[in-house]
Amino acid sequence: MDRDERMDFIIVTGMSGAGKTQACRYMEDIGYFVIDNLPPVFIPKFAELCRHSDGHVNKVVLVVDTRSREFFDTFIHVLENMDRDNQPYVMLFMDASDAAIIRRYKETRRRHPMAPSSRIPEGVAKERERLAPIRNKATYIIDTSDLKKIELKEKILNIFASKPGDKLSTNVMSFGFKFGMPLDADLVFDVRFLPNPFYVESMRHKSGAVPEVAQYIEQYPVTKEFEKHLDNMIDFLMPQYEKEGKTQLVIAVGCTGGMHRSVFIAKHIYDRLKDKGYLVNLEHRDLMKNDVWEHVREEC
Known part of the structure; x- marks a missing residue:
């Protein structure tokens, strides 16, 4: 056949x-x-x-x-x-x-x-x-x-x-630690050490997917250095999971509220995996739970 x-x-x-x-x-x-x-x-x-x-x-x-x-x-x-x-x-x-x-x-x-x-x-x-x-x-x-x-x-x-995507389906999720860690996560990255746009008044009510907020987070050397190490780790791990026969993978990225830094890094991981041909989904679990959401502008 x-x-x-x-x-x-x-x-x-x-x-x-x-x-x-x-x-x-x-x-x-x-x-x-x-x-x-x-x-x-x-x-x-x-x-x-x-x-x-x-x-x-x-x-x-x-x-x-x-x-x-x-x-x-x-x-x-x-x-x-x-x-x-x-x-x-x-x-x-x-x-x-x-x-x-x-x-x-x-x-x-x-x-x-x-x-x-x-x-x-x-x-x-x-x-x-x-x-x-x-x-x-x-x-x-x-x-x-x-x-x-x-x-x-x-x-x-x-x-x-x-098809390569059939072998490993990956879900990338942003979340806020104050709402609890996702129970089904295979990999968890805590990005609360990155510069926080929450303390910039003009960005407080915007998510990490908004270009202005993303540029603010990414401009810092610590962010660039973290992305470099993160990319190397993801590039190493994905073939290992495929070789082991894993069919589902959940990568969770957490910050305090799940609105700025975790959203930005989760989107970064999602874009990288998608560019490499993996079957990948992106979810911002706690974005709607934040009290400041009424003025949030999401531009995924």
């Missing part, structure tokens, strides 16, 4: 205990709509509905496995019909060694779907035989026998997060 097509239609299947659920969680993190345990007979109709959704549903994952019991027997025929009708799809097959699967089932004390009243190895053998023709049609096969969760996440991102 062409990765540049308007809709990504992914079918995830494979051995029970091989990590389908975990893989789908990572795919949800990068924007896929996941439907679990769909009977195979409904796949073509669902794909057609998605293609006529006017782009509202364009990243879809369907999980199909032996839990569908007798419905599963139609799976190979459904795939053959989709191939014949040129209906595009990508299939991810999750696999693992028999020993790894048996160990996982023993640890979780769950029953194998192919062996509800018999020994786990028998169920694994039956399922592997039943899935053999499906595995042969897979676009991608991931063997999780010796994979850590972070390694699985990296593989999923490398295959399915096709």
Whole structure:
């Protein structure tokens, strides 16, 4: 399937205990709509509905496995019909060694779907035989026998997060310490050491996004020096977070009231990340909470 097509239609299947659920969680993190345990007979109709959704549903994952019991027997025929009708799809097959699967089932004390009243190895053998023709049609096969969760996440991102922005979504937030620190922040920068426009009467009622206020803050050597160190740190950290597989990052910048200095520095970070092609959003959390807001002029 062409990765540049308007809709990504992914079918995830494979051995029970091989990590389908975990893989789908990572795919949800990068924007896929996941439907679990769909009977195979409904796949073509669902794909057609998605293609006529006017782009509202364009990243879809369907999980199909032996839990569908007798419905599963139609799976190979459904795939053959989709191939014949040129209906595009990508299939991810999750696999693992028999020993790894048996160990996982023993640890979780769950029953194998192919062996509800018999020994786990028998169920694994039956399922592997039943899935053999499906595995042969897979676009991608991931063997999780010796994979850590972070390694699985990296593989999923490398295959399915096709755009750089999909890999890491960053939210840059300004805030005021007097209103409390944001609980979901990954990085927090305290900029209360920078010159404060609040004490300049003509700037007191204007935010840090107003050019006059921004120029006032940036004119000081301490601001320029801080921006230099901040830029170097951000440039170093972003690739490290991407490499680690992080999908969401919150950078919080705080000053006393969340109106002048934090707004200015948050905008600086936002502009830099945007220029480098990252998917980034900007939020001024506490701007409207200040008592002086009635005369604020915001010019983002």
